[in-house]
Amino acid sequence: MxxxxxxxxxxxxxxxxxxxxxxxxxxxxxxxxxxxxxxxxxxxxxxxxxxxxxxxxxxxxxxxxxxxxxxxxxxxxxxxxxxxxxxxxxxxxxxxxxxxxxxxxxxxxxxxxxxxxxxxxxxxxxxxxxxxxxxxNAQHLWLRKDILDKAGLAQPTTYEEVLAAAEAIREQGLMAEPLAASYKPGWDLAADFVNMYSGFGGELFAPDGSDVAIENDQGVKALEMMKALSAFMGPDYLTFNTNEMSARWRDNLAAIENGWGSRAGQAIDPAQTPLEIADATVFAAAPTVGGGTIPATTMWxxxxxxxxxxxxxxxxxxxxxxxxxxxxxxxxxxxxxxxxxxxxxxxTPAAAGVLASMEAGAKPYPMVPAMGLLHRALGDELADFMQDREDAQTALADAASAYRTAAREAGFLK
Known part of the structure; x- marks a missing residue:
């Protein structure tokens, strides 16, 4: 190996x-x-x-x-x-x-x-x-401090607090759709699931690496949290990839998002983002979730x-x-x-979220030969749950089945 x-x-x-x-x-x-x-x-x-x-x-x-x-x-x-x-x-x-x-x-x-x-x-x-x-690199919190201040909110450090903050921002009329995440089916949706699943303490593979291990309570909770967050995004949230998220931030259409560190510099650069938004943008570690102690993200x-x-x-x-x-x-x-x-x-300040996530113990994204097949299976199969076409358990079972088929063809499974 x-x-x-x-x-x-x-x-x-x-x-x-x-x-x-x-x-x-x-x-x-x-x-x-x-x-x-x-x-x-x-x-x-x-x-x-x-x-x-x-x-x-x-x-x-x-x-x-x-x-x-x-x-x-x-x-x-x-x-x-x-x-x-x-x-x-x-x-x-x-x-x-x-x-x-x-x-x-x-x-x-x-x-x-x-x-x-x-x-x-x-x-x-x-x-x-x-x-x-x-x-x-890592995905981590991008925050509009001015909007949080207007809502009387502290910076959230857990996804449960992100949901509460989104509700308060909406109720106070500050922003109707305050959250954004890269949920576009395919690579982006899979990456967000891996992040959330990691935060819940889930392991993607069995200890001996022989099989995928996502059909569990952590997998269900990860999908349910992702779905709960989507209620505070635009109706077209399944079209959001990294480029779209950066554009929404620049266009004053999000107050809290899980953005990539590699895009953070653009968000605070007045040459690329309106000055009032750039000056109000701060970065923090990815939130924890479900009582976990490490950020729900992965390091790249x-x-x-x-x-x-x-x-x-x-x-x-x-x-x-x-x-x-x-x-x-x-x-x-x-x-x-x-x-x-x-x-x-x-x-620089643009690195703050990546460094904070790393210092808080975020796990590296798995660098094992079969991970690409699992990432593809997750990206292809989880969208049905996000669109209410099937329950979480079925979506996870479909992803696991798609992975196993591909892994056998590639020689990773017998």
Missing amino acids: NTYAFRLSAVIFASASCLAAASHAECGIEAGNVSILANDFEALHVIATAAEECASPTVTVTKNHTTEHANLQGPALTANPSTYTVVMIANDSISGLLSTDKLLPLDDLVAEYGGDLQESQLIRVDGQVMAIAFMV WDGFALARNISEEDATASFRAMMHALRPETAEAHPKAATWLIEGYQP
């Missing part, structure tokens, strides 16, 4: 632009192709743009930011040569790529070109470095890996371009874009 090693908190506490010619010289790349596939949010744009500084007449650097990145990774890296040389990944996406042997071990490149990396950035699998982490890392099916020249060029992107100057120039795992990073 693969053994994954990553210490999320080891380095958290531990000007920017150059002319293109100077940047190329700093990269030190003689030739090669660098092609980056990434999700579409600010921090990843920052890193990919910094890598582009390594482009020259003999070095090509291209990038593709898309919310469909996870669906593209497998086919793109199966091609020989791979369609992309660099994939920006996270806890959830690395497992499937590892189990199908699509990633290049990075130990030699780290030894030769990764001298500025910190131990906490090295994602090891069976003793080999398979990815480099550059930021830590984002980073990069290299495709196995690429030339040695392209692998070297790609790794060195990413090392250029991960210089301290990048974090210094964009301190609010992420909670960086880059040497010299100093946390």
Whole structure:
């Protein structure tokens, strides 16, 4: 069984632009192709743009930011040569790529070109470095302090208090639909369930990893809490993904939401959010739930890996371009874009919710080979409960059944 090693908190506490010619010289790349596939949010744009500084007449650097990145990774890296040389990944996406042997071990490149990396950035699998982490992330509370103050409310620290706060805000006429969460069926809905289930103390898999373990009281309670929260969201809440939630916050359509730390900087940036909203926005740890003691969220890392099916020249060029992107100057120039795992990073107010969740003991999102199949099954099957088409027990049974079918096909279950 693969053994994954990553210490999320080891380095958290531990000007920017150059002319293109100077940047190329700093990269030190003689030739090669660098092609980056990434999700579409600010921090990843920052890193990919910094890598582009390594482009020259003999070095090509291209990038593709898309919310469909996870669906593209497998086919793109199966091609020989791979369609992309660099994939920006996270806890959830690395497992499937590892189990199908699509990633290049990075130990030699780290030894030769990764001298500025910190131990906490090295994602090891069976003793080999398979990815480099550059930021830590989590979903946590975004709060409009001005609205809470008008309602005479303290900042909520439990989901039960979130429900009470939402009721008070609505009753006082301050906002009709004060809550928001990323409940869009698919990846987003599954992630929110995993967060809530973790808060109730649930374990996703049996102790020996042989089967899924969501058909239990914790699973039912997690779904029931998610449904209770949805009563204070708009009628179109099942269309809310991360992008929609950020827009609702910016448009004064939510007072409390469970937002990603990687989007927090935008919410307090007057250039991207109206000043009165930006100034009133504060971040806090994800709430606890059901009398639990840890936040109902999961900790994530984002980073990069290299495709196995690429030339040695392209692998070297790609790794060195990413090392250029991960210089301290990048974090210094964009301190609010992420909670960086880059040497010299100093946390900003945008990092407060991620750090508070981590310090309160939030669990890491599971980084095991079968987790991608379970996440997909949850995203596909739980929406029927949210739409009152079936009860919680049936929705969980459907998700477990879908997982088992996929896990048998993939060889994880007999």
